[in-house]
Amino acid sequence: MPPSATLRSLCRAPEIGANSYFLTFGETRVVIDAGLHPKEDGEEAIPRFDLLDTDSVDAVFISHAHLDHVGTLPVLQREQPHARVYMTPEVVDLANALLHNSVNVMTSQGDELGIDAYPLFTHGDLDELDQVWQGRPYRQTFDPVWDKDLQVTFRDAGHVLGSAGILLEGAGKRVFYTGDVQFRDQSLISGADFDELGPLDTLIVETTRGRTPSEPGFDREEEVARLISDLTETMHRNGSALIPVFAMGKTQEVLTMIQNAKESGDLPDVPVTIGGLSTKMTNIYDRYASNKNRKRPDFRILRDMDLRAGTRRRGKSVPIRYQEQAIYALSSGMMSEHTVSNTFARSFLPNPANSLHFVGYSDPSTPSYHIRQANTGDLVSLDKAKDPVPLNCDVKEYNFSGHADREHLLDFIIKSQARQIFLVHGDLESSQWFQEELARQMPNSEVIIPLPGEDYNL
Numbered sequence: 188m189p190p191s192a193t194l195r196s197l198c199r200a201p202e203i204g205a206n207s208y209f210l211t212f213g214e215t216r217v218v219i220d221a222g223l224h225p226k227e228d229g230e231e232a233i234p235r236f237d238l239l240d241t242d243s244v245d246a247v248f249i250s251h252a253h254l255d256h257v258g259t260l261p262v263l264q265r266e267q268p269h270a271r272v273y274m275t276p277e278v279v280d281l282a283n284a285l286l287h288n289s290v291n292v293m294t295s296q297g298d299e300l301g302i303d304a305y306p307l308f309t310h311g312d313l314d315e316l317d318q319v320w321q322g323r324p325y326r327q328t329f330d331p332v333w334d335k336d337l338q339v340t341f342r343d344a345g346h347v348l349g350s351a352g353i354l355l356e357g358a359g360k361r362v363f364y365t366g367d368v369q370f371r372d373q374s375l376i377s378g379a380d381f382d383e384l385g386p387l388d389t390l391i392v393e394t395t396r397g398r399t400p401s402e403p404g405f406d407r408e409e410e411v412a413r414l415i416s417d418l419t420e421t422m423h424r425n426g427s428a429l430i431p432v433f434a435m436g437k438t439q440e441v442l443t444m445i446q447n448a449k450e451s452g453d454l455p456d457v458p459v460t461i462g463g464l465s466t467k468m469t470n471i472y473d474r475y476a477s478n479k480n481r482k483r484p485d486f487r488i489l490r491d492m493d494l495r496a497g498t499r500r501r502g503k504s505v506p507i508r509y510q511e512q513a514i515y516a517l518s519s520g521m522m523s524e525h526t527v528s529n530t531f532a533r534s535f536l537p538n539p540a541n542s543l544h545f546v547g548y549s550d551p552s553t554p555s556y557h558i559r560q561a562n563t564g565d566l567v568s569l570d571k572a573k574d575p576v577p578l579n580c581d582v583k584e585y586n587f588s589g590h591a592d593r594e595h596l597l598d599f600i601i602k603s604q605a606r607q608i609f610l611v612h613g614d615l616e617s618s619q620w621f622q623e624e625l626a627r628q629m630p631n632s633e634v635i636i637p638l639p640g641e642d643y644n645l
């Protein structure tokens with residue numbers, strides 16, 4: 188009998204949440220991703236690592252440096268001290284910066300909300316644990332555990348810098364995990380390189396946008412042009428523009444759009460300000476400026492753009508000063524309480540000359556969502572502890588998703604001809620849309636929304 192292979196989802200629910208998956212290939216035991224839930228606190232924010240025997244995992248693979256994929260890696264490493272840890276070299280750098288920042292965020296959350304478990308790890312823990320992280324470039328197959336039958340290859344997932352889909356070959360099975368994927372080119376990062384994967388037995392695929400039909404005729408270039416023309420209009424009426432962005436990914440994409448437009452003369456040469464964490468992340472993006480998957484080879488954001496950066500004093504960001512005819516690309520992307528974009532918005536939103544530009548997703552529990560639902564003149568709440576403020580500035584929305592349209596993903600799944608498909612990283616409604624489509628279009632494949640903790644044979 189051939190050795191068996193299995194998959195167990197360590198996510199607490201079928202949702203985007205805290206991603207982590209346990210796979211076995213014969214005797215080899217591996218974990219893919221170790222996320223932190225963006226909306227839960229303490230224990231509930233951690234994947235079900237308790238379903239793993241202590242010190243039993245051989246290797247861990249991290250798809251990219253977003254918190255929902257890497258945020259609890261140090262927790263997993265403590266419980267699995269002999270696990271080798273692999274990611275792309277870009278993710279080694281980004282995850283280090285992100286997790287150190289996460290220690291600061293968890294420390295203040297711990298104090299504020301009285302969560303004893305926070306921080307889940309310290310700066311000191313990180314400095315020790317990151318010593319064993321190993322960077323592996325795209326398209327170079329490696330043996331993660333020297334004496335075991337498993338080969339792994341990272342493939343560019345086109346989502347953010349260093350993001351990878353992961354091909355695992357062992358126990359006679361070929362398994363591919365997409366991670367978060369975007370097939371379309373963005374402004375700085377090229378689309379995914381998932382070509383020629385060969386025949387797959389199992390595909391583990393994200394389903395983030397399963398609920399949203401693609402807009403027919405959508406053209407990303409036109410979307411960029413609309414943003415630039417809206418920004419220009421604000422500058423012409425002596426207002427300023429606020430673009431709430433995630434520190435890693437969206438910040439660098441938006442900065443590239445701004446630089447392209449300034450160079451072509453479509454946008455006046457106004458000052459651009461970013462936050463402190465964004466500067467750190469942008470620095471890492473610049474370190475990899477010569478990667479061949481860059482749309483603008485050798486463009487270094489911090490060197491080539493005259494940016495103003497927010498600063499931090501005693502671990503807290505110093506408030507950013509407002510000026511007319513300026514662009515502020517500030518995190519967080521969802522304007523969560525106590526973040527730079529949230530604090531800055533307090534005096535920014537009441538000014539009708541200004542404009543606010545949403546370039547990403549807003550979770551319904553966040554201030555950005557409420558602002559997007561509001562009308563001009565409404566009072567909006569930015570912070571539960573403070574008075575609401577009048578929303579007098581323009582609010583605009585754009586689609587610059589780092590995730591593939593559901594139709595693109597469906598196409599990819601069908602082309603893969605995998606005989607078994609696990610639908611992950613999406614709310615139930617999103618996964619179910621894929622499940623129904625695939626039942627129709629791939630009747631001979633097994634399509635599964637994995638239940639937390641359940642073992643599935645591959």
Ligand SMILES: [Zn+2]
Pocket residue numbers: 251253346367
């Ligand atoms: Zn992501």
Ligand SMILES: [Zn+2]
Pocket residue numbers: 203253255256367612
């Ligand atoms: Zn994700």
